[in-house]
Amino acid sequence: MGRRRGAGLLLLLSGAQAHVSLLWPPARAPGLDFLDSLRTEGDCGAPPGQARTSLRSGSPVNISWSLAYAHGGGYRLTLVSPGGKGEELALQLLPAAPGEWQTGERFSRSHVVTLPQGVQCDDCYLKLERQATEWGKNYIFRSCADVVVSSTAEEKCVEGSREGERCTCPRGRAGERCQYTVDCSSDMDCNGPKGRGKCIVTDTTVYREGRCFCAPGWQGEQCDSRSRWSPEEARRYTEEDYQKAVLGEGVELLWRRLEEEGEVELILSAPTTSWVGLGWRPSSTTAACHSFPSSLPPPKWDFHAMDCTDMVVGAAREGRGRVGDYYTRDRSTPLPDSYYGGEDDLASYHAWEEDGKTTLRVVRSSGGGVADHALEGELHVIWAHGQQAPYYGPDQLKYHGKNSRGVTVVDFGSSSTGFPPLQVGLGVSCLLLVLLLALQVAQNFDRKLSCLNPASYRAFN
Numbered sequence: 001m002g003r004r005r006g007a008g009l010l011l012l013l014s015g016a017q018a019h020v021s022l023l024w025p026p027a028r029a030p031g032l033d034f035l036d037s038l039r040t041e042g043d044c045g046a047p048p049g050q051a052r053t054s055l056r057s058g059s060p061v062n063i064s065w066s067l068a069y070a071h072g073g074g075y076r077l078t079l080v081s082p083g084g085k086g087e088e089l090a091l092q093l094l095p096a097a098p099g100e101w102q103t104g105e106r107f108s109r110s111h112v113v114t115l116p117q118g119v120q121c122d123d124c125y126l127k128l129e130r131q132a133t134e135w136g137k138n139y140i141f142r143s144c145a146d147v148v149v150s151s152t153a154e155e156k157c158v159e160g161s162r163e164g165e166r167c168t169c170p171r172g173r174a175g176e177r178c179q180y181t182v183d184c185s186s187d188m189d190c191n192g193p194k195g196r197g198k199c200i201v202t203d204t205t206v207y208r209e210g211r212c213f214c215a216p217g218w219q220g221e222q223c224d225s226r227s228r229w230s231p232e233e234a235r236r237y238t239e240e241d242y243q244k245a246v247l248g249e250g251v252e253l254l255w256r257r258l259e260e261e262g263e264v265e266l267i268l269s270a271p272t273t274s275w276v277g278l279g280w281r282p283s284s285t286t287a288a289c290h291s292f293p294s295s296l297p298p299p300k301w302d303f304h305a306m307d308c309t310d311m312v313v314g315a316a317r318e319g320r321g322r323v324g325d326y327y328t329r330d331r332s333t334p335l336p337d338s339y340y341g342g343e344d345d346l347a348s349y350h351a352w353e354e355d356g357k358t359t360l361r362v363v364r365s366s367g368g369g370v371a372d373h374a375l376e377g378e379l380h381v382i383w384a385h386g387q388q389a390p391y392y393g394p395d396q397l398k399y400h401g402k403n404s405r406g407v408t409v410v411d412f413g414s415s416s417t418g419f420p421p422l423q424v425g426l427g428v429s430c431l432l433l434v435l436l437l438a439l440q441v442a443q444n445f446d447r448k449l450s451c452l453n454p455a456s457y458r459a460f461n
Contacts, residue, residue, distance in 0.1 A: 019068030019333050019399065020075075020130040023206060024179050025053035025061075025145035030293070030339040032332040033066060036132075037140045039299040039330075043080070044127060044144035046296055052146045054153040058117040062176070064110040064206045065128055065143065068333050069399040070391060073131025074101030077113060079149070081124040091116065093126075101131060107391055109205050120150045174207045183221055184210040190223045197223030200317050202395050211395075213320035219349055228348035228363065235352055235359070237267065247383050248406045250357070253278065257366065259415060263347060264366045264375040266312070269359040272404070273316075274386025275395050276351075276358045277326075277334070279309035280379040283409060290329065293340055299330050305382055305407045306331050310373040314351035314360035315386075315395040321351030323360060327371035333397060342371030358385070366415060378411045 021033035028046040035045025055061055063077060077094040093113045095102045102111070123146075130141045157167035160178040169178035171189055183199070184190050190197030190212035197218060203209040214223035216234035227234065242254035242265075250271035257264055270276045281289070289308035290298030311326040311334050325344040326334035337343055348363040368374035386392060387401035 019066065019331075020128065020141045020143055021066050021333075022126070022128055022143045022145045023064040023066055024175070024177075025055070025063075025126060025147055026051070026179070027143045027145055029295070030335060032296070032329065032335075033068060033141075033143065034330050034332040035142050037138065037142065039301055040142075041297050041300070044125070044142050046144065048123075048125065048146055052122075052148045054155060055115060055147050055149050056153040056155055057115050057119040057149050057151045059155070060112050060114045062110055062112050063126070063128070066333070067107070067109050067130075068397075070106045071130065071132035071134065071141075072106070073133035074103035074105075075108070075111075075131070076101050076129045077111070078127045078129070079115070079119070079121075079124055079147075080127055081121045091119070115149060118151070122148050122150070124149060174210075180207045180209075182208070182210045183212040186210075190214070191218070198318060198320055200320075203393060211322060213315075213317050213322050214350075215320050216350060216352070219323070219346075227350060229350065234350045234361070235354075237361075242267065245408065245410050247381070247408055251383060251385075251406070253381075253383070253410070255410075255412065257413065257415065258363070261347075262366055262415060263363050264412065265361070265363045266375075267359065267361045268314075268383065269357050270383070270385040270404075271356060272358050272385040272388070273353055273356065273394065274358070274388060274392075275313055275315040275397055276360050276385045277311055277313040277383065277400075278360070279306070279311040279328075279334075279382040280375070280410075281309050281373050283378045283380045285380065292329065296329070304331055305380075309334075309380075309382060310368075310371065312346065312349075312360065312362050312364075313397065314349070314358070314362075316351045316353040316358055317395060319352070323349040323351050323362060325364075325372075337371040340371040342369060345369065345372065366412075375412050376414050378409060381408050381410045382406070383408075 019033035021027045021031050028044065028049050032046065076092065079091045079093055081089040083089060092098055094111060126145045126147055128143045132139045132141065158177050158179045159173045160167050160169040167176065167178045172182060174180045174182050185199065187199050190199045192198055195215060197212045197214045199210045200213050201208055201210050212221060212223050215231065217227055217229060217231035219225050219227045239254060242256045245253045247253055252269050254267040255264060266278065268276055268278045285308055287303040306328055307330050309328055311328065312323060313326050313334060314321060314323040323346065325337050325346050327337050327340050327342065328334040346362055346364050349361060351358065351360045366375045384400040384405040386395065387404050392398050
């Protein structure tokens with residue numbers, strides 16, 4: 001069973017509520033949005049990457065970013081050319097007055113700027129800064145995008161093909177340069193005509209963000225895979241078959257081990273009609289976990305309840321649901337495992353809304369992997385769900401609010417063998433094969449001895 005920690009541990013630091021990351025041009029991988037001037041190093045909090053976006057000097061660019069929480073203060077955009085031996089050059093693009101901040105647009109997530117004529121650099125970066133004035137005038141969040149700027153740069157479609165001045169985007173892409181990733185643009189992309197899913201637009205602030213929500217019995221980015229449960233079984237379970245932990249007011253976690261499959265089933269329910277999320281890491285985890293991914297310098301000073309957590313996040317709409325496998329290194333908005341070099345390896349899942357509650361049901365391996373923690377032993381567990389307030393649209397993965405989150409410890413026990421069933425089966429098979437071979441060798445040796453003269457055979461025995 002789970003046990004609650006004291007109120008001190010339930011207090012997720014107020015710093016968990018700020019997130020900003022460039023969408024276009026794309027931020028340095030993996031696109032973390034909690035790179036603040038206090039805890040992360042350097043000008044950007046993330047080192048330069050290999051990918052660069054080509055921009056044409058003298059042309060307008062619609063700079064866009066994600067914003068999971070709108071702090072007080074403004075934002076600023078600067079084009080930086082690192083140079084060498086302290087010869088860094090910085091050209092402030094926004095606002096026009098040097099050293100000032102663009103204010104009066106607290107919830108803004110995009111701004112069109114015109115790159116100056118004659119600017120040329122092949123190793124520069126755009127730096128977006130966002131203030132958090134309630135924490136001090138020098139507390140700033142940063143996000144950087146590596147770019148190439150020249151007067152001859154060809155502004156290609158990221159994907160798709162150009163027809164005149166427009167890009168024609170393939171399935172899974174949106175935006176004037178097909179620069180944004182989406183699940184769908186119509187029900188057809190979610191196997192809607194087959195009754196498997198529906199394309200639901202969850203946000204239109206920057207681009208039309210279509211996501212596939214799958215009918216019971218179906219899963220996958222395009223609702224193209226069958227889950228382990230039939231449509232009738234997906235929402236049917238008997239509570240007595242599971243262990244139970246009450247995580248918060250109206251928030252419950254059920255779980256059970258599926259020993260034969262080497263898996264764990266989780267069912268999380270919360271009083272919300274927005275997204276729900278569950279995260280975990282070993283209770284013994286320390287700040288040393290910040291070394292993953294190795295491509296990023298670790299944050300300084302503290303070790304937060306969100307840091308280094310494996311997560312599942314689900315949402316439901318119109319009788320359908322979507323679920324994803326996520327990870328976060330720090331207080332950044334969780335990202336799909338693929339951003340960290342892992343993969344979505346959930347075996348079966350579904351999410352649904354009923355009577356003002358959202359329920360998430362997942363089956364996954366009890367073992368760990370890249371961006372995955374094993375569901376074994378005593379685990380530090382966090383939970384959260386979306387808040388319902390202005391700016392926080394339904395099922396948008398933004399800041400959860402102070403009253404929609406918590407921390408606890410849950411002992412998930414361990415598998416009866418300590419090894420996945422497949423490994424146990426292979427081990428037993430190999431052992432039997434060795435015994436059979438040994439018996440065969442012994443029989444052959446005995447036959448050879450019997451061919452000796454009787455005196456020699458008796459003497460050997």
